[in-house]
Amino acid sequence: MSDLRFQPAAARELRDHIRAAGGVEVFAIGDVEDRWVTGVTITCRGQSDRVNALVDRPRAGQVVIHNHPSGNLTASDADLALGNLYGEDGVGVVIVDSSVTRSNWVVEPHLEVPKSVDPAAIEAFFAVGLPAALPGWEPRQQQIELALKVGEALSANTPLVVEAGTGTGKSLAYLVPSALWALANKGKVVVSTFTKALQAQLVSSDLPLLKAGGIVVPTALLQGRNNYACKRRLALAADEARANPDEDGSRLAELVAWEAGSADGSRTDLPFEPEGALWERVMSDGDLTLAIRCPHYQTCRWYTARRQAAAASLLVVNHALLLSDLSVRADAGRGVLPKFHRVILDEAHHLEDAATGVSSREVSGLALRRAISAMADDRRGRPGALSRVAQVPGKRIPPERTFALDDAIAVAQVEITGVASFGPEVLAGLAEVFPAGGALRITPAEAASDRFRLDVEPQVRHLADELERSVEALRKVDEVFEDVTLPEAEQQPLLDLRRGQRRLAAHAETARGFLADLADTCRWLQPSRDQRVHPGAALHHAPIEVAPVLRKILWTQFPGVVATSATLTVAGSFEHWSA
Ligand code: SF4
Numbered sequence: 001m002s003d004l005r006f007q008p009a010a011a012r013e014l015r016d017h018i019r020a021a022g023g024v025e026v027f028a029i030g031d032v033e034d035r036w037v038t039g040v041t042i043t044c045r046g047q048s049d050r051v052n053a054l055v056d057r058p059r060a061g062q063v064v065i066h067n068h069p070s071g072n073l074t075a076s077d078a079d080l081a082l083g084n085l086y087g088e089d090g091v092g093v094v095i096v097d098s099s100v101t102r103s104n105w106v107v108e109p110h111l112e113v114p115k116s117v118d119p120a121a122i123e124a125f126f127a128v129g130l131p132a133a134l135p136g137w138e139p140r141q142q143q144i145e146l147a148l149k150v151g152e153a154l155s156a157n158t159p160l161v162v163e164a165g166t167g168t169g170k171s172l173a174y175l176v177p178s179a180l181w182a183l184a185n186k187g188k189v190v191v192s193t194f195t196k197a198l199q200a201q202l203v204s205s206d207l208p209l210l211k212a213g214g215i216v217v218p219t220a221l222l223q224g225r226n227n228y229a230c231k232r233r234l235a236l237a238a239d240e241a242r243a244n245p246d247e248d249g250s251r252l253a254e255l256v257a258w259e260a261g262s263a264d265g266s267r268t269d270l271p272f273e274p275e276g277a278l279w280e281r282v283m284s285d286g287d288l289t290l291a292i293r294c295p296h297y298q299t300c301r302w303y304t305a306r307r308q309a310a311a312a313s314l315l316v317v318n319h320a321l322l323l324s325d326l327s328v329r330a331d332a333g334r335g336v337l338p339k340f341h342r343v344i345l346d347e348a349h350h351l352e353d354a355a356t357g358v359s360s361r362e363v364s365g366l367a368l369r370r371a372i373s374a375m376a377d378d379r380r381g382r383p384g385a386l387s388r389v390a391q392v393p394g395k396r397i398p399p400e401r402t403f404a405l406d407d408a409i410a411v412a413q414v415e416i417t418g419v420a421s422f423g424p425e426v427l428a429g430l431a432e433v434f435p436a437g438g439a440l441r442i443t444p445a446e447a448a449s450d451r452f453r454l455d456v457e458p459q460v461r462h463l464a465d466e467l468e469r470s471v472e473a474l475r476k477v478d479e480v481f482e483d484v485t486l487p488e489a490e491q492q493p494l495l496d497l498r499r500g501q502r503r504l505a506a507h508a509e510t511a512r513g514f515l516a517d518l519a520d521t522c523r524w525l526q527p528s529r530d531q532r533v534h535p536g537a538a539l540h541h542a543p544i545e546v547a548p549v550l551r552k553i554l555w556t557q558f559p560g561v562v563a564t565s566a567t568l569t570v571a572g573s574f575e576h577w578s579a
Helices: 008-020 077-087 119-133 141-156 170-185 196-212 231-243 249-261 276-282 301-311 319-332 348-359 365-373 385-390 399-430 450-480 492-515 547-555
Strands: 026-033 036-045 063-068 092-097 103-107 160-163 189-193 219-221 314-318 342-345 361-363 521-527 537-543 562-565
Touching (some): 008 026, 008 036, 008 063, 077 092, 119 141, 119 170, 141 160, 141 562, 170 189, 170 342, 170 562, 189 196, 189 319, 196 219, 219 301, 231 249, 231 276, 249 276, 314 319, 361 365, 361 492, 365 399, 365 492, 399 450, 399 537
Parallel strands (some): 063 092, 160 562, 189 314, 219 314
Antiparallel strands (some): 026 036, 092 103, 361 537, 521 537
């Protein structure tokens, strides 16, 4: 426990930071050579049970270091959890005393040297394997050269940016070395596209060619969770529609029949386009899932797709899902995708658009309706989550909380009704300030104008206040169920309520973000996208530059990204990519 294994300069730097922080816990990422820490990067001050949200992502072979101010270097439960979190990624965990003279290496770092892709195997696929399987197939020198370059980049874990026009066979040129790299290293390569059309082409045309040419590799396609039907919610909605026939009834019956025979239960497999609100009722949703407690868990469409993704060596996703995963991973340590090792970006010219989409925030009439629709009673009198929570048998909660529940529900009903009428009213009022058909960017001059200070700012602040009040009211309802375990059949109203609470909290945060005048953020008002149903403005804010976001979540974590597209250069140069 006492072998320090820190080079003096690294120990000194960490000690100085701990001193400057007044002896509280300090976290650092350490570079390791020959089992010694050779350099440290201070990442945050905090506690080990909060560190997941605070540290930059360390890489395999590095260590996460923190001090125990007490001088007792025994690993706590939080330290062990940290070890579990990082250990499987090859990241070590080290505890030191505040003077950095003793250390406890709770988990040693592990850096495996990846095996290189054999260029001969690439050439053999194109020159021998594929022509033998597909008579008439002509090897193309340009395609083979590209495949060799991709193989080198994957092996060396260095970036590669390739502009290759349509018809050059670039999909196969990156799939072949990716498959060989994944097989050689028992690793996973994520292939990300912007469009569903390219995903479909990869799955139906290009991936089968790998097998035809002699490369047998497990592959999978994973879409965003909301694209998959939830068997449990679908059954619930169909039961509801049978008990209280409504206009969704026949479509729900069609959805039930489709889901039973669908290949993957994803929306892309549907022969018709369901209305947005209907799909919202039956889609898989991370906030509403019962996960392993769900009776459908084994055959669940989303978890089945996740299991297939976990088993695949080549995983096809889209940019939005990849970036959401990386963003969650950067904050929480784990993302929605299974662990992967290399990234190929096709249609890479859309990466910035996708990153902007993932980083942008919006409050619109539709978004507010989505947040509250499951909680309030609907116009046909179907009870919403709040009314259904009120019907949870009294015996489920401690008797002394019964009155508290009644009161909390009554307050929450008032708040939700308030948001339902006040929210759209505010957004409609804001629509009057922007020029006809256009967006109103909140520039410094606009922010100083009377129009913004008198007509926009107070309204948005009022909206944020209302949203926060409703979140607090819902929290009080939820609080009554603390430590209460409801039977599975009675859980749905509470799940709906918690999802609504999270969505309203996110909208309140967006409204506050819109009010904050931050140098790196762009704010604007524009007509909502669905003027027919939800007339009025939508509030937006987004980072001005997504490059720092991409640097943090993508380029730093996956230095060997291969980016390709038919149009990547600007004025014949890749300069902006290296920037
Ligand atoms: S596990 Fe979750 S997503 Fe899957 S069917 Fe059950 S509730 Fe729906």
